[in-house]
Amino acid sequence: MKITSKDSSKKDANMKLQYYQKEDQVLLAVDCIIFGFDKKDLKVLLVKRDFEPEKGKWSLIGGFLKRNENLDEAANRVLNTLTGIKDIYMEQFYTYSEIDRDPGQRTISVAYFALIDVHSHQFDGILIDGAQWFKLNKRPQLIFDHNQMVQKAINRLRRKTQTKPIGFELLPEKFTMRQLQNLYESILDCKLDKRNFINKVNQLDILDKLDEKDMTSSRKGSFLYRFNEKKYKEKLEEGFNFKI
Amino acid sequence: MKITSKDSSKKDANMKLQYYQKEDQVLLAVDCIIFGFDKKDLKVLLVKRDFEPEKGKWSLIGGFLKRNENLDEAANRVLNTLTGIKDIYMEQFYTYSEIDRDPGQRTISVAYFALIDVHSHQFDGILIDGAQWFKLNKRPQLIFDHNQMVQKAINRLRRKTQTKPIGFELLPEKFTMRQLQNLYESILDCKLDKRNFINKVNQLDILDKLDEKDMTSSRKGSFLYRFNEKKYKEKLEEGFNFKI
DNA sequence: TATATTAAATGTATTTTTTACATTTACAAA
DNA sequence: TTTGTAAATGTAAAAAATACATTTAATATA
Structure with missing residues (x-):
């Protein structure tokens, strides 16, 4: 029975494929710039990447879009899975698509920025292994185009906090x-x-x-x-x- | 020989796949909101869609990302292929990913807006079949989430023209x-x-x-x-x- | 060649917004 | 009770934004 059900779902998937069959498919990732504010410093949450390629280097928190979710959901899932954080302010801001941006495989990445209250209870101490807060101007070099992403996120944050009351999220x-x-x-x-x-x-x-x-x-x-x-x-x- | 060369390129492609093999892949599209300005009216260029699904309905100009190009290139290619226009101001502004946004197949679409001088010589009369300029407030209903895209593009245009000299492009x-x-x-x-x-x-x-x-x-x-x-x-x- | 017509060109006074800036106050600790 | 520390508070000056009416240059026409 299970197999049958799997088969039929596959058939559904195939039926949906009728229109644009010849087009290339790609991997879609989401990457999150997580901003926090502590005393007088704006900070960003980074992780030591624990898989190849570039294992061990500093990176944004990210993951791949799944078939059954939209990008906002993916961004929230990734964030929640990797940090336990949920229900926070998040906003998509740009999609990165240089062909070789990820040496692992052609991947397009949709970047989000998130604002959290560093001192909220859902945080209390629990930062996952390898995650660390960095002052914005003391952040390490990041993999791929993540440095670019952080810079664009800062610009966006700067602009938006002047005309929308999103700063309070921090x-x-x-x-x-x-x-x-x-x-x-x-x-x-x-x-x-x-x-x-x-x-x-x-x-x-x-x-x-x-x-x-x-x-x-x-x-x-x-x-x-x-x-x-x-x-x-x-x-x-x-x-x-x-x-x- | 040709076959061999094909094979080897396929091998290369496969070698690149080593890292993220289990992840879902999706179709990535680009859609362009093309703004023009005529006398006293801001206008948008729309086309009658000539393929299924939703054939015959009004739509933005769009197409699929190919493996060998980035999104900016895709947007320019699509625009050039469908309208003959090239070398114009273009800017990516948002990525749309609702699961059923395109009934044909799961497709994520990266939206661009473009600004052109309607009276430039590269235009002289030649609008492709089915393409038509509409005053912004007299535009027809569009397929999928294209209405949403146009609205967001207008907002972005409005904001950006006040702080960057991009209006001259029109x-x-x-x-x-x-x-x-x-x-x-x-x-x-x-x-x-x-x-x-x-x-x-x-x-x-x-x-x-x-x-x-x-x-x-x-x-x-x-x-x-x-x-x-x-x-x-x-x-x-x-x-x-x-x-x- | 004089006159009429039409949109273009021009400047100022007023209001609003932004900026610069120094003293007093409330509380806890010594 | 004195002392130290950051919090609280208001105003004058400068700059920016707004409201507003007349003259001008050129062509068309009488």
């Missing part, structure tokens, strides 16, 4: 203004004026100021804020534009 | 200020103030004002301008940012 749910400023300073790689930054963020009017304070950074303590997504979406409908 | 080499303004008005779908627009463009200081006038639009005639790419690139190096 922070804990509750954060101080100073943390938010540090985040933007590290992403944009520049110094920002403290007062102007706070004024600007307050004008956006999409954060809730909490009654809690973070006491780790000073005697006085600094108020915690939380991104109010509902409010943001309401304002969007009214034509509001996020802009840092 | 105009003839020499153009009037009014044509340039019409172009931006149609891309951004809004009215712009004539004097402010001219002032802003002049401040950018990347156009050459020619001694020629275009006499078709008025008795007085209006001066022709030309984008000075060299000047633009020099200014870029000095930290200049294009912004309309």
Whole structure:
């Protein structure tokens, strides 16, 4: 019975092949640039590759697309399998297709970037073997075209965080203004004026100021804020534009 | 001899397959959103599909990636084969991978948008059978996820033309200020103030004002301008940012 | 050759946004 | 109670964006 069912599924697959039979097929991979933010530094999660070719070298987290999933699903599966992480912000940004980009075999790779809160509980210590966080400007050389991918991801992140409120994905749910400023300073790689930054963020009017304070950074303590997504979406409908 | 040579090339192909043998392979397509600008209207070039499935319906121009080319090459080849157009501005922007997006067979499609000068000589009359320009807001329903692709391409075009001087790709080499303004008005779908627009463009200081006038639009005639790419690139190096 | 017509060309005052910048405050630790 | 430390706060100046009306150059026509 099992064999029969396998056969019939194969037949289905074959029937679907009727239209474009003569075309070349290729391997499709996904690679993920995983960004994290720790104190004042933007970081990227890399792994030591544990299979050939280029075994032992630093690499992005990646894997192959399977027949029964779309690319977003593949990216999430790969990420989850290799790191245990799930339900995080992820976005496809470019597809790499140079013929010899992967010496193992002709492979086209669709690159994603992901944003995670490094201090979230799903992380607590558990980084898989061979995975390591690197400060962006201290990252090692990567295999294939992965360096290029990281650079393009940084550019995209830089652009997008200025017009969409995705930066909050890199922070804990509750954060101080100073943390938010540090985040933007590290992403944009520049110094920002403290007062102007706070004024600007307050004008956006999409954060809730909490009654809690973070006491780790000073005697006085600094108020915690939380991104109010509902409010943001309401304002969007009214034509509001996020802009840092 | 021919057979031998074929065999050996097959062997080479097989040798390359050693690393990722068990992974699924898929068809990779490219689809092109070709934008043109005519008088006051942004347009898109569509074709009546002449093969199954969905034969006879309106579609983007597309084709399959071949083993011996990268995606940019595929996009250019497909465009050239189907329309005769070559050497134009083209940019990859998103990869579509829903499992049933193409009922013919599982196909992942990498979408490109292209910008052309509708009045350039390589066009002179010769539009292939079944191809037709449509005003953006009067375009027909398209097959598969092509409507989605066009919408995303428009968004990308809108964003990018505001920060990069790619709009000129849609105009003839020499153009009037009014044509340039019409172009931006149609891309951004809004009215712009004539004097402010001219002032802003002049401040950018990347156009050459020619001694020629275009006499078709008025008795007085209006001066022709030309984008000075060299000047633009020099200014870029000095930290200049294009912004309309 | 004078007149009419049409779109092109031009500048400024006002408003809004961005920038630069220094003092006081709240709390914990000594 | 004093001290040290980062947090909190507001305003004036500069720059950028906006709103807006008249004159001009050329052809066509009377």
